[in-house]
Amino acid sequence: MGNASSMLTQYDIEEVQEHCHKLFSLQEIVSLYQRFCQLDRNAKGFISADEFLSVPEFAMNPLSQRLLKMVDGLNFKDFVAFLSAFSAKASVQQKIQLIFKVYDSDGNGKVSFNDILEVLRDLSGSFISDNQREQVLTQLLKEAGYLRDSYLMLDDFIKVFGSSGLKMEVEVPVD
Amino acid sequence: MSGIEGKLSSSSSELDLDRPNIEDYLPSGSSIHEPRGKLRLRDLLDISPTLTEAAGAIVDDSFTRCFKSNPPEPWNWNVYLFPLWCFGVAIRYLVLFPVRVIVLTIGWILFLSSVIPVHFLLKGHDKLREKMERFLVELLCSFFVASWTGVVKYHGPRPSMRPKQVFVANHTSMIDFIILEQMTPFAVIMQKHPGWVGLIQSTILESVGCIWFNRSEAKDREIVAKKLRDHIQGVDNNPLLIFPEGTCVNNQYSVMFKKGAFELGCTVCPIAIKYNKIFVDAFWNSRKQSFTMHLLQLMTSWAVVCDVWYLEPQNLKPGETPIEFAERVRDIISVRAGLKKVPWDGYLKYSRPSPKHTERKQQSFAESVLRRLEEK
Numbered sequence: 001m002g003n004a005s006s007m008l009t010q011y012d013i014e015e016v017q018e019h020c021h022k023l024f025s026l027q028e029i030v031s032l033y034q035r036f037c038q039l040d041r042n043a044k045g046f047i048s049a050d051e052f053l054s055v056p057e058f059a060m061n062p063l064s065q066r067l068l069k070m071v072d073g074l075n076f077k078d079f080v081a082f083l084s085a086f087s088a089k090a091s092v093q094q095k096i097q098l099i100f101k102v103y104d105s106d107g108n109g110k111v112s113f114n115d116i117l118e119v120l121r122d123l124s125g126s127f128i129s130d131n132q133r134e135q136v137l138t139q140l141l142k143e144a145g146y147l148r149d150s151y152l153m154l155d156d157f158i159k160v161f162g163s164s165g166l167k168m169e170v171e172v173p174v175d
Numbered sequence: 176m177s178g179i180e181g182k183l184s185s186s187s188s189e190l191d192l193d194r195p196n197i198e199d200y201l202p203s204g205s206s207i208h209e210p211r212g213k214l215r216l217r218d219l220l221d222i223s224p225t226l227t228e229a230a231g232a233i234v235d236d237s238f239t240r241c242f243k244s245n246p247p248e249p250w251n252w253n254v255y256l257f258p259l260w261c262f263g264v265a266i267r268y269l270v271l272f273p274v275r276v277i278v279l280t281i282g283w284i285l286f287l288s289s290v291i292p293v294h295f296l297l298k299g300h301d302k303l304r305e306k307m308e309r310f311l312v313e314l315l316c317s318f319f320v321a322s323w324t325g326v327v328k329y330h331g332p333r334p335s336m337r338p339k340q341v342f343v344a345n346h347t348s349m350i351d352f353i354i355l356e357q358m359t360p361f362a363v364i365m366q367k368h369p370g371w372v373g374l375i376q377s378t379i380l381e382s383v384g385c386i387w388f389n390r391s392e393a394k395d396r397e398i399v400a401k402k403l404r405d406h407i408q409g410v411d412n413n414p415l416l417i418f419p420e421g422t423c424v425n426n427q428y429s430v431m432f433k434k435g436a437f438e439l440g441c442t443v444c445p446i447a448i449k450y451n452k453i454f455v456d457a458f459w460n461s462r463k464q465s466f467t468m469h470l471l472q473l474m475t476s477w478a479v480v481c482d483v484w485y486l487e488p489q490n491l492k493p494g495e496t497p498i499e500f501a502e503r504v505r506d507i508i509s510v511r512a513g514l515k516k517v518p519w520d521g522y523l524k525y526s527r528p529s530p531k532h533t534e535r536k537q538q539s540f541a542e543s544v545l546r547r548l549e550e551k
Contacts, residue, residue: 039233053527055238056519057237058229061229062533086234099226102226116220119222123540125533125538127534127542136214140214146216157220166221168223170230172235
């Protein structure tokens with residue numbers, strides 16, 4: 001494959017860094033580029049769904065299909081922007097924003113009862129019945145002061161998650 | 176809150192009997208902390224552990240690392256090293272390579288001109304014919320090794336021809352077989368390849384008694400297992416060499432050993448092979464290059480340096496399952512060859528992981544939610 005960072009100029013790296021709001025260091029971006037090139041087998045400039053799924057750890061993840069919709073076909077800049085929510089420097093708000101986006105699959109800015117149910121279904125599979133899921137969710141929503149047919153906005157998510165720390169970090173290996 | 180009963184289906188234990196529990200090895204999976212206390216909306220909505228695992232896998236994963244080519248560091252990066260390197264390239268391509276091609280051609284000519292007469296003239300004298308053919312194959316392998324200037328150091332006692340024993344080795348490239356074959360005539364079990372390699376497999380390697388399979392057919396383990404058993408029973412057959420990883424790995428990691436070789440009821444003799452990357456990386460990245468290109472790459476480098484260790488034969492310990500036996504031998508080989516172990520099945524290169532792994536995660540999530548529901 002050769003020396004990947006030689007294909008990425010200092011200017012390119014800085015541009016990517018700006019795009020992800022400086023949440024990754026220059027070295028991390030170089031590492032991410034090497035990883036991007038490794039996954040993008042025929043140098044198309046983006047990673048296809050199939051190539052993501054060739055990582056067994058990713059394919060085994062219950063939310064892999066949802067995440068695939070978000071990362072499939074991203075170019076490197078957007079790939080880094082997506083991953084920036086997992087940087088140690090990202091704020092809790094940025095992390096919650098990503099979580100919200102995962103729930104809000106149709107991207108209309110609000111998360112419905114069904115949206116949450118679907119994610120729960122992905123996470124628990126056939127090990128909890130649909131009925132049970134609905135029951136539990138209705139109950140918990142009520143306890144938090146929401147009705148079954150209310151929509152949750154990003155602000156609601158932020159309120160629900162509260163100030164208790166959110167641990168959602170990935171370390172980018174830098175050799 | 177009463178009456179919400181956990182409806183969990185029983186964990187199907189007949190699933191991956193082939194491999195030990197991946198969860199025992201995976202670093203991220205086992206670190207999902209078990210939160211306690213009454214279930215709140217926040218806990219249900221918090222998908223951060225799962226997302227973190229997914230993002231972690233995207234950023235770096237131990238499976239892809241096994242198949243990454245890590246060529247030696249370029250050293251030609253300054254004003255006087257660069258011309259030196261150019262000179263070296265000229266020598267390698269214009270002098271060494273032609274000489275090596277000639278050596279290889281001579282080897283082939285010698286081989287073919289001897290093996291064809293031997294094959295036909297000695298038709299009636301099977302024992303003698305086999306002996307001659309084995310010798311000739313060994314000779315051809317020596318020519319091959321010479322054609323990439325193989326510097327192979329063998330450690331340990333040479334394997335002896337005894338019945339009821341198989342040899343297992345870690346796998347980096349098809350040249351593993353050639354390197355081992357030049358010392359001892361092994362019979363090997365191999366994936367059937369297309370092209371000229373396949374032709375060689377069906378003609379010459381027949382004479383040393385090789386067993387073919389197709390990865391897609393390998394799912395029918397019974398056929399392969401039977402072939403293995405039949406071969407071992409035969410007293411005159413060459414010792415069987417098996418690469419239990421099932422695929423080429425980059426010589427820095429080892430993937431899980433398939434248990435097929437370890438449930439034959441015979442002694443397993445481990446062989447560890449470690450290549451020195453000083454001149455060339457001997458890993459055959461079958462995703463990136465054909466075997467021909469790989470051979471050409473080897474033939475245009477200075478040398479292929481490697482160490483081969485014949486390790487102490489192992490037997491199934493009482494109370495040990497074949498999977499545990501396989502892992503124990505993998506441990507022995509990995510330690511000797513300085514390989515890091517990963518809990519992945521090499522065949523994941525060609526297929527997706529079974530949905531049972533996802534189901535296991537779902538089950539664990541479901542159990543955690545339902546358990547916390549009970550708490551008040």
